[in-house]
Amino acid sequence: MRKAPPRSRLVRGTALGRLAAGQALRQAGSKVAALGRSGEEKRRLLDRRALEAADQLVSVLGGMKGAAMKIGQLLSVLDLDLVPESVRPEFRRKLAVLLDRAPAVPFSGMRKVIEADLAAPIAEVFAEFDENPVAAASIGQVYRARLADGRAVAVKVQYPGIATAVRADLKNLALFLRLAPDLFPGLEMDSLAREIRLRVEEELDYRLEARTQHDLATRFAGHPFLVIPDSVGELCGERVLVTEFVDGLDFDHIAAQPQPVRDRVGEIVYRFYCGSLFRTGDFPGDPHPGNVLLRPDGRVAFLDFGLFKRMSPESAALERSVLRAAADGDAEQVHARMTAAGILGEPGRIQPDEVLAYIEDAVGWYLADAEIEATPELAAEAMISSIDPRSPHYRKMRWQYLPPEHLFARRAELYTFGLLGRLRARGNWHRIAREWLHGEEPVTELGRIDAAWRAAQEPR
Known part of the structure; x- marks a missing residue:
């Protein structure tokens, strides 16, 4: 141990x-x-x-x-x-x-966290509790348990002292960011540091995550192809999160499925993470394989909402506006809108076609109107084009100033593309994106199913 x-x-x-x-x-x-x-x-x-x-x-x-x-x-x-x-x-x-298989911490220490947070012995709260973790991640471990009413639940518990450890990481990060302008001059380092600190502090508070997860579970209740397990609010504390337990194929097993299954899961993953960003402006900020399960009924379950970003309506509108112009190949409009938003602090230093080329290299996988098979290599190229000094765009894009919430949006997109690459999922991602960028009717079966479900949720 x-x-x-x-x-x-x-x-x-x-x-x-x-x-x-x-x-x-x-x-x-x-x-x-x-x-x-x-x-x-x-x-x-x-x-x-x-x-x-x-x-x-x-x-x-x-x-x-x-x-x-x-x-x-x-x-x-x-x-x-x-x-x-x-x-x-x-x-x-x-x-x-x-x-999701990080080295485990002994249960004796985890028990103390659970009982302190819930102010009761484990045996008084749970009818059954398996002391062997089913998953271990960056700030906590997950256990399986059963409530007195028979419900199977997942119990996420923070590691003892992890809050202190993470805050130490943040102080080290602050030192790094003092040097980072030379590496990533297009980022507003002071505001970025504040944004990261805020997001991490939120991730450490499981009560906030419980409320976020309950809101999402309510929003997507009865959805035909995705599911969010609800939190059990009365059993959630600052360091303990209790949610409905969901089981299914993990990401490695999904990636071994036939191509049609991988394509379907890939589209659902894309719709959930990126669709949420553009439709509502709030989105999970941590897409990774450990947070995706394929249920026996064909629905895809999404987990872990500690890192969750809510963009302002103005920022979400700017996202749609710039990317809509980029999808239409309108370099002048892309340049003008980014300049008006203050992202291009010295617009004369970079030409419209150079800005468009940068965006196309980073998110061209859903700007191009073609069927594209996502691969790990394409995902890597998108990441390098966005942030790596080796990128051919790096010198020119030194003159952009990207606000932190837009940086988190790009992170969510890149991580989502990484998931699609791991699946080697195929699709015309552009045609799907036109639903939320251009307000067009869906062209895929999943899109039509989702649209019908959303229409049924609207007040009459």
Whole structure:
């Protein structure tokens, strides 16, 4: 069993420092060791070193939990060309441990959190309680239990001391952001730091997550192809969240299904995460494989709403306006709307066609009117085009100033595309997007089913 994650900012910062230094030394050592070897020997050596690096990432980041683990979660969703192609599937499999099979904390410590938060012994609250976690993620573990009325529930419990540990991560992040303008000059670092701090503080408060999840469960009650398990509000505290238990195929098993199943799940995933963003302006900010299950009845269940973003109506309207113009190929309108919103602080430094090219490379997968098979490689290219200094757009897009809520929207899109890439789902994502960007009628069967359901929910 693993002990509880370290809380000290110095200890956690040092752990990350050792990890970064270790990776640098390992890469340098691999290059030196490869000298004088045959091509096949070099390949095997680099493959072995890459997998050793994945093991170390899992060990260090998984043991820290908290915000640091989000790095590993990102790497396990997107293929960012970090390791040789021959070992990428194994590399991704190792990092996937950080999603929902992270090293467990002993139950004795978790019991104290549960009983303190609920102000009662476990036996008085639950008729049955399985002490073996069914999932472990960045700030908590999930257990299966049964209430006295027979309902099966999932009990998410924060790791002891995780709030202190995460706040230490945030202080280290603040130090990093002092240097970040040189790396990502298009971001408003002070407001970004405040936004991240606010979102993380919200994620640490399970009472807020319980209310969000209940609102979504109510909103989507009776939906024909997606389901949100409701929270049990009277049993939710700051560090304990009790929800309806849902079972189904996990993401790895979904990815092994026939193409039509993967395409259908991919469209549902896209509609839920990106459709929510553009239809209502509020959306889950953490799309990743551990939060998606395929139910036996064919519906897709979505989990984990700790990181949830509510955009202002003005920001949501701007999103639709800019992307509608980009989908229509209107570079002048894209440039004008981004300038009017203050995103292009020095509009003369970048031409309209350059702005449009940047957007097309980042989200072209749903701007192009064509059937596209999502792949991990395409998702990686979209990520690199958006944030990586290696991107051909990087020098020009230094002159944009992206407000944090729009950054969270891009994050949700990129993570969603990462999920579609893992599924290798096929679809004309543009035609689906036209429903919420242009207000057009749906052209897919799922779209028509969803539209009929939404129409039935409207007050008469």
